[in-house]
Amino acid sequence: MHNLHNMEPQSDEEWQIEEGIPQVDDPFIQQYMRGRSSLILEEQKQRHDCNLTKALPPTAAKACNIISRVRDRELHQLSSSSGLDDARFPEAKSLDWDRVQKTKLWRIIKAMPKGSLLHAPLHAMINVDFLIEVAFATPGMCVLATQPLTSQSDLDEKAFIFQYSLAASKDMEDRPTVWSSAYEPSSLIPLRKAASSFPNGGENGFRDWLRSRCVPQAGSENYHSRAIPLVNSLLSYEPILRACLRHVFAWLRSDGIRYVEFRTTFTFPYRKEGEDIPEEGHSDWCHVFREELARFQGTQEGQGFYGARIIWACPRSLSKRDIVENMKDCILAKYDYPDTICGFDMIVDKDDQHSLTDLVPILFWFRKECSAEGLDISFCFHAGESLRTGGDQGLFDAVLLGARRICQGLSLSQHPLLIELIKEKKILIECSPLSDEILGLTDGIQTHPLPVLLSRGVPVSLGTNAPGLLGEPNDLTRQFWQAVQGINSMGLTGLAMMVENSIRWSCYQDQPSAEWLSDLREGILGEGTKASRLQEWYADFEKFCQWVTEEFAEAEGEEQD
Structure with a gap:
C-alpha cells in the first residue's frame, strides 16, 4: 500500500495504452470515423434543404451564420431574463409578442422576402377589430x-x-x-x-x-366552426367584402408576400351593395375579388404583388345533396372567372361530418363535370389534421385522389409509406405550427411534426390557419420566427427552402398534370411563370442576405470571425 501511494499517477493516454484501449489515430478507428462521417452526410442528403445549403453563394452563407448567431444570443438573453430553462418553447398564449417584435431576429425575419402564402383561410386573415368596425359602419x-x-x-x-x-x-x-x-x-x-x-x-x-x-x-x-359562419356572412355583402380585401392585400404585401391563395367557403348568398335580394351563385363575388385585386396592384403599395386566387372550400358537414349543389356553384364561378378559382378543398368545420372516403364518389363526379366543361380545378385537401389515432385516414384519400397539396398533415410522420409516396408524387404539405398550437392541435413547436417532415425531405411550406389570440392576423413573420427559434436545426436555408416550395407549388395559372409536374421538376431552370418568379425571388433573397451582412455583422462580431 505504501508503494502504491508513492507511485506517480498515470496519464490518461498511458492508462489507455496499458489497458489495450485503441487510440483515435489507429487505422481501424480512423476507418470507423470516416464511415461515421459518410453516414451523417448520407442522412443529411435527405434533408429538405440539402441542395440549397451546398449551393449557397458566399454572401448568403455569411447571412446564415449571422442569423444563427443572433438567434442563439437572443435566446440566451430571453432565457436569462425570464427565468426559463429554454426560451425556445414559450407557449403561444403567454408569449410577449411586443417584446419579440423588438428583437433583432424579428427585424431580420420581417424583412425576409416570403414568396407565396398558400394556406390562408380568408376568415382568419382579417383583423377582428377592423372587421367589427366595418360591420358597424355599414x-x-x-x-x-x-x-x-x-x-x-x-x-x-x-x-x-x-x-x-x-x-x-x-x-x-x-x-x-x-x-x-x-x-x-x-x-x-x-x-x-x-x-x-x-x-x-x-x-x-x-x-x-x-x-x-x-x-x-x-x-x-x-x-x-364558431368563426367561419360569422365572418363569411359579413364577407357575403359587397361593401364589407371590398373593404376587407383591401385591408388584407395591403397587410400581406407589408409582410413580404407576393402571392396568396385564400381558402373560403361559399355557403351564404351574396348580396350586392344596397340589394336585399341576393345574387344567384357567387360569380359576382369573384368579380369583386378580381376588381379589388386589380385596384390594389395598381397602387404604389401593390407594386410587385403577383396576384391572388381562391381555393373553393366546401364544408364536409353539409349533406351530400348540398355538397353537390355547392360544387355546381363552384363550377359556374370557375367558368365565369377562371383566373379567380384555382383549387377545391373539403374542410372540417364541425365534429359531425363526412370523411374524404365517404365523399369519393361525389369527388369523382365533380372531376368528371369539370372535365366536361373544360375546366381544371386542382384538389388541395385538408387531411391528417389531428395527431390522435383515427384522425389520419384522409391522408390516403388525398394521395389517391391526386391532391397537389395537403393542408396540415399533422399525422403524416406516422406513415412512412405515405411519406415516400408524397415525395414521389411531389405533393406539398402546408404546415402552420403556430396556428396549430393556438388551436390546441399540438402542445407547441417541440411536439409539432414539422421537424420530422423536413428531416425526411418532405416538401413543406408555412402558412397560417388562425388569427392570434388577440384577434390580429398571424402573419408569416410570426410563423417563420417561431420555426427558426424553436427548431434547433432550422436556419435561414431551411426558411428559404420552404419559401422556394411555396413558389414552386403556387397555382399562378391553371396547368394540366404533366405541365404542373414538369414545372416542379425544372424549378428555377424552367421557362415558365414559376421559373421566372423563382429567379425574381432569389434576386430578392440575395439583396436580403447582403442587407443582413451589412446591418448585423458588426453588432454580432462577424468581422472578428
Missing part, C-alpha cells in the same frame, strides 16, 4: 340567430350571423332581440339594436363578445 347590417341566445352556452356556441337588409333595418325595430326568449328564430334584428340591448354590457359588451367568437380560445379546437 348601413343596413342586421343579425340573426337560429334560436334565442339566452344562456352562456348559447352565446358561446350557437349560430349567430350577419345579413344585409335595408327593409329589416327600418321596419323591425320593435321586434324582440336575439337575447330575448321571445325572439323569433332567424328573424333579422338591426345590428345597432342588437348591440345596444346586449345583456352583458350593452354595445361595448357586445363588441367584446363578438371578438371572442372570432378569435381562438386557448386550447379550444372549435375556432373554425
Whole structure:
C-alpha cells in the first residue's frame, strides 16, 4: 500500500495504452470515423434543404451564420431574463409578442422576402377589430340567430350571423332581440339594436363578445366552426367584402408576400351593395375579388404583388345533396372567372361530418363535370389534421385522389409509406405550427411534426390557419420566427427552402398534370411563370442576405470571425 501511494499517477493516454484501449489515430478507428462521417452526410442528403445549403453563394452563407448567431444570443438573453430553462418553447398564449417584435431576429425575419402564402383561410386573415368596425359602419347590417341566445352556452356556441337588409333595418325595430326568449328564430334584428340591448354590457359588451367568437380560445379546437359562419356572412355583402380585401392585400404585401391563395367557403348568398335580394351563385363575388385585386396592384403599395386566387372550400358537414349543389356553384364561378378559382378543398368545420372516403364518389363526379366543361380545378385537401389515432385516414384519400397539396398533415410522420409516396408524387404539405398550437392541435413547436417532415425531405411550406389570440392576423413573420427559434436545426436555408416550395407549388395559372409536374421538376431552370418568379425571388433573397451582412455583422462580431 505504501508503494502504491508513492507511485506517480498515470496519464490518461498511458492508462489507455496499458489497458489495450485503441487510440483515435489507429487505422481501424480512423476507418470507423470516416464511415461515421459518410453516414451523417448520407442522412443529411435527405434533408429538405440539402441542395440549397451546398449551393449557397458566399454572401448568403455569411447571412446564415449571422442569423444563427443572433438567434442563439437572443435566446440566451430571453432565457436569462425570464427565468426559463429554454426560451425556445414559450407557449403561444403567454408569449410577449411586443417584446419579440423588438428583437433583432424579428427585424431580420420581417424583412425576409416570403414568396407565396398558400394556406390562408380568408376568415382568419382579417383583423377582428377592423372587421367589427366595418360591420358597424355599414348601413343596413342586421343579425340573426337560429334560436334565442339566452344562456352562456348559447352565446358561446350557437349560430349567430350577419345579413344585409335595408327593409329589416327600418321596419323591425320593435321586434324582440336575439337575447330575448321571445325572439323569433332567424328573424333579422338591426345590428345597432342588437348591440345596444346586449345583456352583458350593452354595445361595448357586445363588441367584446363578438371578438371572442372570432378569435381562438386557448386550447379550444372549435375556432373554425364558431368563426367561419360569422365572418363569411359579413364577407357575403359587397361593401364589407371590398373593404376587407383591401385591408388584407395591403397587410400581406407589408409582410413580404407576393402571392396568396385564400381558402373560403361559399355557403351564404351574396348580396350586392344596397340589394336585399341576393345574387344567384357567387360569380359576382369573384368579380369583386378580381376588381379589388386589380385596384390594389395598381397602387404604389401593390407594386410587385403577383396576384391572388381562391381555393373553393366546401364544408364536409353539409349533406351530400348540398355538397353537390355547392360544387355546381363552384363550377359556374370557375367558368365565369377562371383566373379567380384555382383549387377545391373539403374542410372540417364541425365534429359531425363526412370523411374524404365517404365523399369519393361525389369527388369523382365533380372531376368528371369539370372535365366536361373544360375546366381544371386542382384538389388541395385538408387531411391528417389531428395527431390522435383515427384522425389520419384522409391522408390516403388525398394521395389517391391526386391532391397537389395537403393542408396540415399533422399525422403524416406516422406513415412512412405515405411519406415516400408524397415525395414521389411531389405533393406539398402546408404546415402552420403556430396556428396549430393556438388551436390546441399540438402542445407547441417541440411536439409539432414539422421537424420530422423536413428531416425526411418532405416538401413543406408555412402558412397560417388562425388569427392570434388577440384577434390580429398571424402573419408569416410570426410563423417563420417561431420555426427558426424553436427548431434547433432550422436556419435561414431551411426558411428559404420552404419559401422556394411555396413558389414552386403556387397555382399562378391553371396547368394540366404533366405541365404542373414538369414545372416542379425544372424549378428555377424552367421557362415558365414559376421559373421566372423563382429567379425574381432569389434576386430578392440575395439583396436580403447582403442587407443582413451589412446591418448585423458588426453588432454580432462577424468581422472578428
